[in-house]
Amino acid sequence: MPFRKRPRVVIVGAGFGGLWVARTLKGADVDVILVDRNNFHTFLPLLYQVASAELEPEQIGYPVRSILRGMRNIDFMMADVKRVNLDGRVVETDGPKIPYDYLVLAMGSTTNFFNVPGAEKFAYQLKSLEQAVELRNHILCCFEQAAHVKNETKRKQLLAFTVVGGGATGLEFSGAVSELIHGPLARDFPMLDFRDASVVLLEASDRLLPGMPERLQKYALARLEKMGVDVRLNAAVSEIRGATIRLKGGDSIKSETVVWTAGVSGDPQIQAWGLPTIANGRVAVEKTLQIPGHAEAYVAGDLAYFEEDGRPLPMIAPVAVQQGTAAALNILKQIEGKEPQPFRYFDKGAMATIGRNSAVVRVGTRTFTGFFAWIVWLFVHLLYLIGFRNRLFVMLNWSWDYLLFERAVRLIFPADRESRCHVAGETVVDDKREAGS
Amino acid sequence: MPFRKRPRVVIVGAGFGGLWVARTLKGADVDVILVDRNNFHTFLPLLYQVASAELEPEQIGYPVRSILRGMRNIDFMMADVKRVNLDGRVVETDGPKIPYDYLVLAMGSTTNFFNVPGAEKFAYQLKSLEQAVELRNHILCCFEQAAHVKNETKRKQLLAFTVVGGGATGLEFSGAVSELIHGPLARDFPMLDFRDASVVLLEASDRLLPGMPERLQKYALARLEKMGVDVRLNAAVSEIRGATIRLKGGDSIKSETVVWTAGVSGDPQIQAWGLPTIANGRVAVEKTLQIPGHAEAYVAGDLAYFEEDGRPLPMIAPVAVQQGTAAALNILKQIEGKEPQPFRYFDKGAMATIGRNSAVVRVGTRTFTGFFAWIVWLFVHLLYLIGFRNRLFVMLNWSWDYLLFERAVRLIFPADRESRCHVAGETVVDDKREAGS
Numbered sequence: 030m031p032f033r034k035r036p037r038v039v040i041v042g043a044g045f046g047g048l049w050v051a052r053t054l055k056g057a058d059v060d061v062i063l064v065d066r067n068n069f070h071t072f073l074p075l076l077y078q079v080a081s082a083e084l085e086p087e088q089i090g091y092p093v094r095s096i097l098r099g100m101r102n103i104d105f106m107m108a109d110v111k112r113v114n115l116d117g118r119v120v121e122t123d124g125p126k127i128p129y130d131y132l133v134l135a136m137g138s139t140t141n142f143f144n145v146p147g148a149e150k151f152a153y154q155l156k157s158l159e160q161a162v163e164l165r166n167h168i169l170c171c172f173e174q175a176a177h178v179k180n181e182t183k184r185k186q187l188l189a190f191t192v193v194g195g196g197a198t199g200l201e202f203s204g205a206v207s208e209l210i211h212g213p214l215a216r217d218f219p220m221l222d223f224r225d226a227s228v229v230l231l232e233a234s235d236r237l238l239p240g241m242p243e244r245l246q247k248y249a250l251a252r253l254e255k256m257g258v259d260v261r262l263n264a265a266v267s268e269i270r271g272a273t274i275r276l277k278g279g280d281s282i283k284s285e286t287v288v289w290t291a292g293v294s295g296d297p298q299i300q301a302w303g304l305p306t307i308a309n310g311r312v313a314v315e316k317t318l319q320i321p322g323h324a325e326a327y328v329a330g331d332l333a334y335f336e337e338d339g340r341p342l343p344m345i346a347p348v349a350v351q352q353g354t355a356a357a358l359n360i361l362k363q364i365e366g367k368e369p370q371p372f373r374y375f376d377k378g379a380m381a382t383i384g385r386n387s388a389v390v391r392v393g394t395r396t397f398t399g400f401f402a403w404i405v406w407l408f409v410h411l412l413y414l415i416g417f418r419n420r421l422f423v424m425l426n427w428s429w430d431y432l433l434f435e436r437a438v439r440l441i442f443p444a445d446r447e448s449r450c451h452v453a454g455e456t457v458v459d460d461k462r463e464a465g466s
Numbered sequence: 467m468p469f470r471k472r473p474r475v476v477i478v479g480a481g482f483g484g485l486w487v488a489r490t491l492k493g494a495d496v497d498v499i500l501v502d503r504n505n506f507h508t509f510l511p512l513l514y515q516v517a518s519a520e521l522e523p524e525q526i527g528y529p530v531r532s533i534l535r536g537m538r539n540i541d542f543m544m545a546d547v548k549r550v551n552l553d554g555r556v557v558e559t560d561g562p563k564i565p566y567d568y569l570v571l572a573m574g575s576t577t578n579f580f581n582v583p584g585a586e587k588f589a590y591q592l593k594s595l596e597q598a599v600e601l602r603n604h605i606l607c608c609f610e611q612a613a614h615v616k617n618e619t620k621r622k623q624l625l626a627f628t629v630v631g632g633g634a635t636g637l638e639f640s641g642a643v644s645e646l647i648h649g650p651l652a653r654d655f656p657m658l659d660f661r662d663a664s665v666v667l668l669e670a671s672d673r674l675l676p677g678m679p680e681r682l683q684k685y686a687l688a689r690l691e692k693m694g695v696d697v698r699l700n701a702a703v704s705e706i707r708g709a710t711i712r713l714k715g716g717d718s719i720k721s722e723t724v725v726w727t728a729g730v731s732g733d734p735q736i737q738a739w740g741l742p743t744i745a746n747g748r749v750a751v752e753k754t755l756q757i758p759g760h761a762e763a764y765v766a767g768d769l770a771y772f773e774e775d776g777r778p779l780p781m782i783a784p785v786a787v788q789q790g791t792a793a794a795l796n797i798l799k800q801i802e803g804k805e806p807q808p809f810r811y812f813d814k815g816a817m818a819t820i821g822r823n824s825a826v827v828r829v830g831t832r833t834f835t836g837f838f839a840w841i842v843w844l845f846v847h848l849l850y851l852i853g854f855r856n857r858l859f860v861m862l863n864w865s866w867d868y869l870l871f872e873r874a875v876r877l878i879f880p881a882d883r884e885s886r887c888h889v890a891g892e893t894v895v896d897d898k899r900e901a902g903s
Contacts, residue, residue: 062895066881067877067878067879068606068610068876068878069876069877069878069879085522087522087875087879090877092654094654094655094876095654095876098653105613106613106614107607107887124614125614125895127895158879158880159879159880170544177543177562216535217531217535218531416874418866422859425858425859425862429855437853438524439506439529440524440529441504443595443596443599444503444504444596450505452543452561458499458562458563
């Protein structure tokens with residue numbers, strides 16, 4: 030291959046993985062094109078707070094071009110990637126085709142419904158800002174409907190919220206929804222009996238927070254139950270049909286809201302691109318994060334399946350950040366004619382928040398719970414949130430809600446044009462004219 | 467009609483008119499149902515700032531139930547009003563039918579396209595939060611496309627922004643868009659030549675801000691031109707087709723963005739309800755704000771056509787606030803067996819902002835321009851914005867943008883799933899591999 034002065038690196042995805050590739054390549058002797066379907070980066074660890082009406086979507090999104098402003102060698106393109114032609118070294122989008130010398134795929138992951146019938150159709154997801162807003166609007170709509178529905182069965186169904194999956198997302202969302210309901214919504218809807226409202230968390234295994242130390246699992250379970258969340262372990266969903274959730278073993282739950290956080294897998298479309306060695310829809314990469322057989326192509330973040338000490342790395346932001354950085358450094362090594370280095374994850378720990386004053390944190394082998402852990406959780410999330418303005422506004426929102434037991438973000442917006450929010454099937458509000466006659 | 471202990475008042479619309487009816491009826495011996503299609507009040511005077519990426523939509527929306535929290539006799543229902551049966555005294559929604567004893571219609575106004583061919587199909591509007599977000603997303607999309615389009619004609623068309631109507635909304639939006647483009651977007655898109663960008667303001671009459679004192683009209687014109695807005699007076703639009711805007715007289719403009727602020731009219735659906743005496747889609751009310759022939763039904767705000775001293779009142783928030791209050795007081799009088807009183811508008815003045823440090827204000831017969839007027843404008847708008855939190859966040863946003871010449875809200879969200887944002891018709895990004903070979 031002929032000598033090239035300035036190779037082009039194409040990065041697909043502006044999540045943690047892709048952004049850290051870009052940051053690492055800033056000022057290097059390469060031209061970079063970062064491609065994403067959105068013009069903003071989404072801070073996914075706080076997505077559940079958008080869904081539970083705590084934060085505004087704009088507060089956890091940050092324009093990619095703002096992040097790239099100081100990076101002269103990095104260009105951005107808003108496009109949907111339709112196919113990656115590994116042999117021809119071309120990224121095909123819904124607009125232009127982009128030839129590359131080096132490639133980093135960092136498209137993240139999607140929800141894995143494990144082929145449970147009805148799950149994809151009826152359950153809400155928590156993987157994108159759109160989905161979070163859709164879920165928030167739906168929750169608020171359920172209350173708007175319940176306020177005027179006379180049928181008691183229907184009302185209880187509207188006020189039943191079911192979360193599938195006892196990992197960090199499911200746990201954090203259950204806690205946040207429970208606080209939303211029994212705090213601000215109870216004040217907004219004085220006509221409703223809040224003993225009718227329920228939050229159920231279903232986990233197929235025998236514990237919450239798989240992978241966390243047992244002490245933290247038990248603490249989280251006890252806290253959630255104290256907050257009124259009905260946690261059901263060993264409860265696997267067999268089918269969802271409309272507002273009915275069937276469990277293996279025969280039980281069923283009636284609930285107009287099911288949120289599916291039970292599984293993640295790689296981007297399903299990549300299977301059609303002929304990427305080698307795929308595990309669970311993810312790309313089983315080399316130790317260097319390269320795609321087997323394609324030395325110029327890397328995968329970073331959730332999309333990369335990477336085992337360390339015999340166990341796969343978790344699909345979390347710190348892994349994506351470190352892999353993005355490592356992939357970029359390996360590309361620079363290759364350009365210099367050196368060997369790419371194997372990736373090694375530096376595990377700083379893990380954490381999850383449960384509710385007000387309550388979180389679990391693992392740092393190395395040490396564990397923390399309660400108020401101190403909660404403060405650590407807040408601090409770390411503010412730190413990693415991109416943009417000073419977002420940090421300020423999120424901190425203001427959190428302080429506001431903490432002090433006033435309030436949630437300020439309760440708009441049903443954008444409005445659901447199918448009017449699913451509106452009360453249906455009720456013929457008439459009591460005609461007080463006759464009653465008073 | 468039989469004696470009734472507690473009459474029911476139904477209010478349609480949670481804008482300024484409807485909310486001030488509710489506030490006035492708080493604690494009175496009536497049951498009130500406030501109906502709106504959204505669960506929030508929209509502060510329309512700042513809508514153009516959402517469209518120009520200055521404010522987040524959540525900052526000018528406020529949940530109706532929060533406003534009503536202290537008002538025990540007032541209930542809210544989220545519903546689309548399909549028809550008002552004046553003779554049967556029933557409001558028919560897409561859900562329940564609501565019988566009433568007294569009614570206040572305060573649904574506001576919609577865009578009036580004056581039957582200009584293509585206007586409704588191709589022009590953006592500024593009458594709802596959804597429309598403002600749609601317009602903001604479109605503007606940002608135009609820049610994302612322009613960044614990668616090679617055809618110069620197409621690029622200029624993408625960077626041409628046309629505003630129809632030289633009233634307060636058109637003027638404020640033109641100024642805000644011009645500042646958005648030549649400030650933050652110029653920094654986001656260093657690859658674009660911003661001499662290609664243009665903002666054109668078309669006004670059919672011979673002056674901006676009709677109804678304002680001449681000194682303010684002239685000041686506004688001079689300031690806008692100094693900011694680079696191409697103001698064309700006596701320029702009436704005859705047709706819009708795709709990206710082509712034809713003017714009466716034969717000129718035409720090529721622009722992918724047309725914003726129509728040239729006219730407002732009443733809610734078109736009310737014509738089908740048999741409401742008497744309609745002028746320009748609005749209800750020509752009695753001096754008491756009652757609907758002619760229906761003593762128990764009132765109209766307040768933009769929907770009410772009301773002449774004073776031979777001139778119709780403007781369609782602005784202060785008129786709606788005062789009419790809402792007056793209608794509520796008249797209902798209370800009727801319940802007490804007294805005569806409803808004629809409405810009289812107390813004109814505190816009018817104002818419009820043009821841009822940074824620059825506004826026009828009329829207080830009685832006195833006029834102010836420049837920095838002082840701008841401060842007055844900011845202060846008055848913060849004061850009327852509902853909710854302390856919204857005030858705080860808007861003030862922070864304004865301060866931020868003022869000090870940093872920045873606009874923080876630049877997400878294209880919710881994403882346009884038709885991918886109109888993405889670059890189309892370009893086959894391939896320069897293949898640097900061959901060029902470098």
